[in-house]
Amino acid sequence: MMQTDEKHLQEMITQLDQLHHDALELEKKFAIAIKSVHPSFRKSARNLLHYLSLRQHDIRHLQEGLSRMGLSSLGRAEGHVLASLQAVRDMLCQLRSCEVIKKPVPVSFDESGELLEKHTNDLLGPSPKKHGTRIMVTFSTDLAHDHELLKRMLLAGMDCARINCAHDNEQVWEAMVQSVRKAEKETGRNCKILMDLMGPKLRTGPLKPGPALLPIRPIQNELGQLVSPAKVWLAPPGEVSEVPVDASLPLDEAWVAQLQQGDKLRFRDTRGRKRTLTVMQRKEKGVIAHLFKTSYIGTGTELTIKKESALERSAKVGQLPASEAPIYLRKDDLLVLTKEQTPGEPALYDAEGHIVKPAHIACTLPEVFSRVKAGQPILFDDGKIAGTIMEVNEDNLLVKITEAKESGSRLLYDKGINLPETKLNLEGLTQQDRKNLAFVAKHADAVSLSFVNQPEMVEALHRELKELRAPQLGIMLKIETKEGFRNLPRLLLTVMKNHPAGVMIARGDLAVECGWERLAEVQEEILWLSEAAHIPVVWATQVLESLSKKGRPSRAEITDAAMSQRADCVMLNKGPYVLRAIELLDDILKRMQEHQHKKTSMLRLLHVSELEMPTSDTAN
Template sequence: MNSTQETGNALAWETRLAQVKDGVEELRLAALAAEHGSCAAFDLAAASMRASTVNLVHYLAVRRHDVRALQDDLARLGLSSLGRMESRVMASLQAVLRVLYTLLAEPVPTDVIEDPSITFDSGPALLEAHAEAILGAGPQGRRTRIMVTMPGEAADDPDLIRRLVEAGMGIMRINCAHDSPAIWQRMVEHLRHAERELGERCLISFDLAGPKLRTGPIAPGPAVFKLRPSRNALGQVTRLARVRLTEEDITGCDGDVPSIPVEASLLSHAKPGDSIAFVDARGRERVLAVIEVRPGECLCETDRSAYVIPGLRFVLRRGQSLIVKGKVGALPAVEQWISLRVGDVLEVVRGEAPGRDAIYDDEGRVAQPAFVSCALAEVFGGVRIGEPILFDDGKIQGVIRDIVDDRLRVEITGTAGGTAKLRSGKGINLPESNLALPALTPKDIEDLAFVAQHADAVAMSFVQRANDIDDLLHELARLDASHLGIILKIETKTAFSRLPELLLSAMRHPPIAVMIARGDLGVEVGFERLSEVQEEILWLCEAAHVPVIWATQVLESLAKGGMPSRAEVSDAAMGSRAECVMLNKGPYILETLAFLRDVLVRIEEHQHKKTARLRKLRVAGSVG
């Protein structure tokens, strides 16, 4: 290479360095300008969150730029590509600039040399301190805490709570949408007893129920009880149908055996070997064989299907002799649903009127469309024609085509499996609508009286505006409970789009955390966007030094059925990037807790937030 080429290469190198330096300098100046324009936000932030507020503002300013080309250039130079700057934005920019100025043989500006308010060490330390303030100390051997949702049965099972604490539960979650203060009280008492016994500390977080957009009741079907034996592909009976006759005026289930009420005289005379003859609701003659008798009940079986209705006459026989007659008591109505397909019309009406399926005329045309009710009046004033509406966790999708007299006319545009069944109590999502729904309901305010006495933190459902946080702070102050930590549940598209505003508002009242409520959030933003959205929430919260709780359906197949799916294991490992992972209740919750604990310990050796940790790999030594 001749001198001319060397000179040209040197000039090209310097030009490239200068361009990269200018690009990074532009980001730094944008961050500083944003800081100078946000003094009011800094003044309102709590003293312990002020530096974190500055860092968040810096991060937002940088992320208003597309930095991808600059990142590639930095990587080619062997410098940090700024891809892990969340917790220390200005320190990351200044560190890169110092190297670039030095490579260019230019004097480094004083304000680039001086340490910023958040350094490489203090940024992560602040996040961990804020996490400890609301989620408790990090457990032995891992960084990520585990929160477990309590089932109602835990109120009467102190051993379950004790074993959960022993297995690594760091936060007990009680959902105020279920059970009652009396049940919550017993859960709290069991936990405190377990803490004393084990010498462990476990925090308590209460989820406020918030406003619930749900479908109203569905008109019930007929009161009928179906008996059906199991058959193989050839129609041969492989398992007899069993039923328990009881004198109690309710139906229930003893294990997998259903029960129906009958007149007491029938039961008092029954003996094993007797038969009970009847004509079912279809006019078919049927016989039940009595196989076991206990006080107040008898167990029967049959090899034929039968439809039993209230008032049906049973005849107890012993051989050819008629012993006694008795009638079937009250039976519950069969749960109904609204059957929907793409192209159908569903009307959503204000109130609590029992919904029903569509009514057809003699020629099979829809005479009256199906309808379902919704009790929240705010829905009908906040929606617009053309906006999407989703039901049952997004399994049924529709578009609002008309709005008349507190009635929404919805065209069904998508259903899971072709034909979907819409039942009562299913969620309604309006991701594009501007609903004037307060996050704090009268029930929440009532529940807060109990929460204030027993909680370490309170999670706010359906938070969407800074005013929602103000309302909660006002109620906590009224209850002399301003010490409680606040968890913002991000579960709507609106909440996600306003997350920076919500963070800045909540940073007035630490300790705070954010829960990624991925169930409703996935429905609202679309499941195809959920991975992207949860990433952005993690980044923003790390920039604010606000801990994150990774929630919804973590290892759900394991908790409910005893076996995880492969995708769930990967999802659980991804949860290690948050400060806490939440498990929901299930019969295998203890096994799930142990499984999750093992996954977190292993993955944290390899990954911290977005940073791969290059631990020595045993497999790397298998060759050579």
């Protein structure tokens, strides 16, 4: 071997030794933190620190050199850092005929996979038979009562149920939990239950009530063609339908009692459009009718039966709840964000079209007003509306809108607010989260901590679980803010004090906070760090969203679903076609398992590679 080759080999060996040394030094610095993690995570915590040390160096030149020699370029070292460094060093020593120095490693190649598999099983349940990636589904309210659909979802491939505490109430949640447990017994399939705490989510406050108006819309496809009529419950005030419906109209009890299947109920909606409700089914307390065209129905809308035998031909719709009056915002508009929970209102204009008073809406977290600064960006409703904070006062913020639809973007109640450049330093659990946690600890297998930014929030959750005598409850960290992503290493070391634990990549808010252009690389980094900690990852937000909500997926969604196989679990959102989404995702994951494991391509036999030798005729 030439002298230059000897020198190059020695340089690489020296660099590997330095990487190994630095990894152990970082481990020493965090010795106390390692001792405090759960025994099941002790080796994983050490490996995480080794990986963080490795990524403090730019080793691309070393990787290129190793790759040219046909050796491992350390691109898959996440789960077993020191073992990878040791293996590559041994090979270089074989080439250089130098002494192979065996050093102890905390996690071997085999042990890395075993640790991740165990931690995933403990949090998300046993691996599906068809593929190694679990499927999680967010529950909609109707699943509290539609047991047959829930059972079909379980049989189609659902492994985990997600219940969001930001919606519904304990009565609905308990019905969902009981239905899941019943379906498990009936199908013989396991289903873990994850419940989301709302966390310190910034949201818009209430709006000034609009008119008592109920829009009812049938389901249509992308071409505007009818897919399914709207199901409308007609009954006396206070009577609730036994089956899921799209809308309910309160009507006189005697008038409803005379309705029969097939009756046509004519009316004009609030726009003056002629519409018809067709009675499809008679129930004990009321009737279910179908509506085939979009209608706007208000308090006092008159319904008329078109048959001579009717005792009472007409009845008026009773008192409906007030509708929301949205705030429409355009570029360069001003918006006042208030600390006081005063109902929001649109801007007021004079006769000449000049603004007399800008639009205003409240913010749910008062801590914001003491921590934001003028000039910082602010986003609303998953980034659909963007603005810049112009003025900061004790009780309000003045925002100038910088991005919105030309026709005006609607801002409604309970929409998310993101402050990507603001450090909010929210450390504890909210009062509502603590209240909900008592229910979660009793009924769920794991709890998801939303908008977790600081390790102190995780510590607060640990203390609450200890008080509730539920330290065994799994914890899922939802990474959905720029601050949470920046603090991910410390968050991982903190959550590893509890076992089991996991990470959810909440790509919706994360994209808004970090920027759409950075989402892909941020997602990759979360996957790397979590694998280094042998912690399972949930790939979430808008997976097969078009299929779940509209019945047909986009091409990009199919590719995204295929890439999700690199995570340990994939989450689907609720929608009328969620069953089809589960079935398709299950099929995609099964197919992709043959081709990919995490970042590693699996080189199975490819049928397209089976070339036939050309005959003499075709050759000519």
